[in-house]
Amino acid sequence: MNAFPPLAVYLVIPVAPLVGALVAGFWGWRLRDHAHWAPIIGVAIAFYLSLAVLWQTGHGITFYGDVYTWAVLGHLPVSVGFDIDSLTALMLVVVTFVSLSVHLYTVGYMHGDPGYARFFSYIALFTFSMIMLVMSNNFLQLFFGWEAVGLVSYLLIGFWFQRESANVAAIKAFIVNRVGDFGFLIGIAAVYHYCGSLDYRTVFAAVPHLIGQTLEIIPGHPWSVLTWIALLLFVGAMGKSAQVPLHVWLPESMEGPTPISALIHAATMVTAGIFMVARMSPIFEQSATALSVVLIIGAVTAFFMGLVGLVQNDIKRIIAYSTISQLGYMTAALGASAFSAAIFHLMTHAFFKALLFLAAGSVIHAMSNEQDIRKMGGLRKVMPITYITFLIGSLSLSGIPPFAGFFSKDLIIEAVGLSTLPGAGWAEWMLVAGAFVTALYTFRMFFLVFHGAPRMDAHTRAHLHESPWVITVPLIALAIPAVYAGWAYIGPVGLGHFLDSSLVVAPQWNTIGEIRAHWQGAGAFVLHSVETVPFWLALLGIAVAAWFYWLRPGLPEALTRFLSPIVWALQRKYGFDAFNQTVLVRGVLQLGALFWHVGDERLIDGIMVNGTAREIGKAALSWRRVQTGYIYHYAFAMIIGLILLMSYFVVWRG
Numbered sequence: 001m002n003a004f005p006p007l008a009v010y011l012v013i014p015v016a017p018l019v020g021a022l023v024a025g026f027w028g029w030r031l032r033d034h035a036h037w038a039p040i041i042g043v044a045i046a047f048y049l050s051l052a053v054l055w056q057t058g059h060g061i062t063f064y065g066d067v068y069t070w071a072v073l074g075h076l077p078v079s080v081g082f083d084i085d086s087l088t089a090l091m092l093v094v095v096t097f098v099s100l101s102v103h104l105y106t107v108g109y110m111h112g113d114p115g116y117a118r119f120f121s122y123i124a125l126f127t128f129s130m131i132m133l134v135m136s137n138n139f140l141q142l143f144f145g146w147e148a149v150g151l152v153s154y155l156l157i158g159f160w161f162q163r164e165s166a167n168v169a170a171i172k173a174f175i176v177n178r179v180g181d182f183g184f185l186i187g188i189a190a191v192y193h194y195c196g197s198l199d200y201r202t203v204f205a206a207v208p209h210l211i212g213q214t215l216e217i218i219p220g221h222p223w224s225v226l227t228w229i230a231l232l233l234f235v236g237a238m239g240k241s242a243q244v245p246l247h248v249w250l251p252e253s254m255e256g257p258t259p260i261s262a263l264i265h266a267a268t269m270v271t272a273g274i275f276m277v278a279r280m281s282p283i284f285e286q287s288a289t290a291l292s293v294v295l296i297i298g299a300v301t302a303f304f305m306g307l308v309g310l311v312q313n314d315i316k317r318i319i320a321y322s323t324i325s326q327l328g329y330m331t332a333a334l335g336a337s338a339f340s341a342a343i344f345h346l347m348t349h350a351f352f353k354a355l356l357f358l359a360a361g362s363v364i365h366a367m368s369n370e371q372d373i374r375k376m377g378g379l380r381k382v383m384p385i386t387y388i389t390f391l392i393g394s395l396s397l398s399g400i401p402p403f404a405g406f407f408s409k410d411l412i413i414e415a416v417g418l419s420t421l422p423g424a425g426w427a428e429w430m431l432v433a434g435a436f437v438t439a440l441y442t443f444r445m446f447f448l449v450f451h452g453a454p455r456m457d458a459h460t461r462a463h464l465h466e467s468p469w470v471i472t473v474p475l476i477a478l479a480i481p482a483v484y485a486g487w488a489y490i491g492p493v494g495l496g497h498f499l500d501s502s503l504v505v506a507p508q509w510n511t512i513g514e515i516r517a518h519w520q521g522a523g524a525f526v527l528h529s530v531e532t533v534p535f536w537l538a539l540l541g542i543a544v545a546a547w548f549y550w551l552r553p554g555l556p557e558a559l560t561r562f563l564s565p566i567v568w569a570l571q572r573k574y575g576f577d578a579f580n581q582t583v584l585v586r587g588v589l590q591l592g593a594l595f596w597h598v599g600d601e602r603l604i605d606g607i608m609v610n611g612t613a614r615e616i617g618k619a620a621l622s623w624r625r626v627q628t629g630y631i632y633h634y635a636f637a638m639i640i641g642l643i644l645l646m647s648y649f650v651v652w653r654g
Contacts, residue, residue: 010063010082013049013092014131016042017099021124028117035117039124040103046131047096054089058498062086064137064201076198083137083200087343087502090493091134091275094347095268098354099127101474105358106259108470109365113257119159123263126152130268134275139188139198142276146184146240149269150177156264157256169252176249180239187232194225204282204504211286230283230290237273241327244301248576250324254316258361261316262354265323271346274330278339282504285337291509292422295335299416299427302328303434304574309441311570314371315360318445322397323353325438329412332427337509338415344494345408348486352396352405355478359390362467362475363449368460373445378454382464387450389475394446396482398439399538401526407486409435410525411494413534415511435534439541447550487522495519 020042028035066081082088103123110119129152133145151174158170192198194213195206207226214222237243242250250270254261264270277284277294284290302325309321326349333342364371366383380387396405413435417428454461466472492498495516505512519525529535548555560567572578626637 007063007067009049009052010084010135011067013046013053013096014128014135016045016049017124017131018042018128021121021128024117024124025121028121031117033111033116036103036107036120039120040100040107042124043096043100043103043127046127047093047100050089050092050096053084054093057084057086057089062501066137075196076192078140079138080141081137081199082135084135085502086498087275087278088134090343090347090499092131094350095127095130095134098350098478099123099130099263099268101354101358101478102259102263105262105361105471105474106257108468109259109361110257115159119156119257119259122152122156122159123260126156126260126263126268130272133272137200139191139200139203143185143188146236146272146276147181149272150174150181150240153177153253153260153264153269156260157253159256159260163255166255169249169255172252173249176246177239180236180246182235183232184236184239187229187236190225190229190232194229200279207282207286224287224289226283227287227289230280230287231293233280233283234277234290234294237277237331238297239273240276241270241273241331242301242324243273243297243328243331244304245576247301247305247324248573248580251317251320254314254320258316258357258364261320262357262361265320265353265357270323270327271330271350274327274334274342274346277331277334278343278503281337281339284334285504285506285509288421291335291337293335295332295416295419295421295427296423298328298331298333298335299423299430300328301325302332303430303437306434306437306441308570308573310437310444311567312441313374315363315373315376315445315449316357316371318373318441319353319356319360322356322438322442325434326353326397329409329431329434332416332431333412335427336412336416336419336421336424336511337505338412338512339503339505340499340512341408341411341415341494343499344490345405345412347489347493348396348404348408348482351478351485352393352403352482355389355475355482356393356397358471358478359386359393359475362386362471363390365467365471366464367456368463370456370460373448375456376449376454377452377456378450379464380450383450383466385466385472385475389472389479390446390450392479392482394442396486398442398542399435399534400439400542401529401535402483402487402522404482404484404486406529407490407522407525408494410529410532410534411490411515414515418511418514419509421509432534432537436537436541439538440545443542443545444549447545451550452553490522490525491519 017039020039023038024031024035031037063082063084066077066079068080069077070080071078103120106119106123110116113119126149129145129148131145133142133149136142136145154170154174157173158166160166188198191203194210195203197203197206210225213225215225215228216222217228239246250265253264256264284294305321305328306325309318309325312318312321326345330342330345330349333339333345362383363376363379363386366379366386367376370376392403396403399406399409401407413428413431416424416431419427456464495512507513548559569575
């Protein structure tokens with residue numbers, strides 16, 4: 001790895017998973033139970049080469065340029081190009097490592113499924129799409145990867161298409177993401193309009209010239225061009241990264257198989273929005289308004305979606321709402337200009353969240369596909385490996401030192417606390433309160449699943465067993481970085497200069513710089529956490545969960561009755577789904593019916609098409625009476641016509 005990787009190496013990273021996807025897709029019916037080999041080998045190659053690229057970028061070796069020009073539309077080249085820097089390299093390693101773990105896990109989890117080969121083809125294609133998104137050096141290629149992960153996620157969420165609920169969830173995810181992507185596409189169009197290019201470096205070089213330029217969407221109300229572009233791009237990030245109010249698709253995506261839940265929600269699709277905003281930091285840093293919007297939306301998502309997780313009983317949906325909440329933390333960090341902290345949390349979250357999803361899948365596998373945590377309990381003794389790895393993921397998610405999630409989450413809270421942007425105070429309060437909520441819903445799930453008396457039926461209890469090695473080995477592999485990644489990488493990634501060449505931070509918003517100035521090492525950071533409110537709130541959340549759901553299991557029912565109005569609101573998810581169904585879905589249907597009956601049937605068909613034909617027919621029937629067949633009638637008409645013609649020339653023309 002001392003030599004600079006040739007361009008061919010960069011090409012192999014996305015192509016290897018693509019080849020694996022094609023082999024499994026076209027020849028999987030022949031390979032049958034061996035269809036997993038090509039995708040696994042392809043992703044393993046991509047992971048190994050990603051490690052090589054990360055090592056190179058750590059030594060200052062980067063690459064930026066076009067690889068292939070597919071077409072030229074006027075002055076717009078449609079090119080495939082790569083931007084290989086520290087941000088790209090880090091994302092590549094995270095994506096390919098989690099993807100490889102999921103591929104290995106899938107061998108055991110999906111064994112015997114009729115769509116075994118098809119599933120491997122989809123997840124390898126998903127990995128290829130995410131790699132293309134991450135490696136892109138222009139907005140068109142970014143949009144290609146952006147839409148590709150959305151399309152493949154539709155196929156994966158609806159993988160078990162025999163289930164109506166899976167089809168509904170897939171369509172819901174697809175439509176909600178199209179709402180966000182519409183704003184994203186307008187933002188890309190605005191970038192091209194004002195910058196004359198879609199190449200990253202050209203666009204970023206043009207940004208200083210756009211400072212002070214305005215446009216009027218509403219006459220008399222000028223908007224900053226850069227604010228407008230940043231907000232439009234962020235709308236796309238809201239859809240992909242499930243920020244309020246475009247979050248409603250993500251819990252429904254749990255209808256897909258558990259491996260894809262881990263892949264979508266850990267390191268790939270949902271983090272695409274976080275990566276995109278970080279990549280676009282030169283644009284966002286020029287707009288305090290855009291940063292404030294990002295900050296507030298992220299904090300609202302982190303706190304309020306965490307609360308919804310408290311009343312969920314499906315093990316996968318609890319983890320799904322925790323994903324939305326953690327994405328809110330990342331988004332809040334982006335709004336506070338703590339881009340490196342957001343990427344650092346993206347990395348640690350990828351490890352512990354993939355671990356939790358795959359551990360949940362191990363539980364579901366052992367429970368004969370049961371997902372209701374109220375029907376579990378006492379699994380600690382029969383599933384020791386799953387138990388330990390689930391505990392590691394839970395502690396990391398809850399932000400308990402020295403696990404990985406603690407370092408990245410506390411770094412975000414501290415950065416938001418130093419921000420001077422409007423709304424930063426409220427955002428900090430919600431993120432701090434979110435530490436208690438996160439620990440509470442996480443360990444509610446943990447204690448109900450692994451502790452207490454078994455609550456499953458006799459048949460399920462008789463067949464309980466630890467999962468096979470193809471499931472437990474990926475759990476162990478993910479548990480290792482979930483423990484040490486925070487301690488090892490907060491210095492170089494979260495607070496160091498590793499990402500400096502990839503990110504732009506304005507001096508007035510440099511919260512990470514302020515923390516870096518007082519940095520004394522990971523050990524001091526842990527010791528300092530003992531004096532902070534989030535640490536004690538997290539411990540309180542664990543203690544409350546243990547008391548209510550392990551030691552005194554009868555108390556939650558009484559508490560639910562006491563807090564019934566709040567529980568009612570949380571169970572209905574604040575009415576977002578009801579609003580979408582009642583106002584948007586039914587509203588669109590009723591509007592369509594109005595256009596159909598009034599516009600189409602009455603106006604177009606009734607008046608313009610059929611009405612015109614009807615009136616012409618009536619006129620024709622009237623004029624048919626003139627055609628009597630008698631010669632004297634025709635002679636009389638000719639004489640009348642001749643008289644009128646002579647009168648015209650004599651009276652009016654004379």
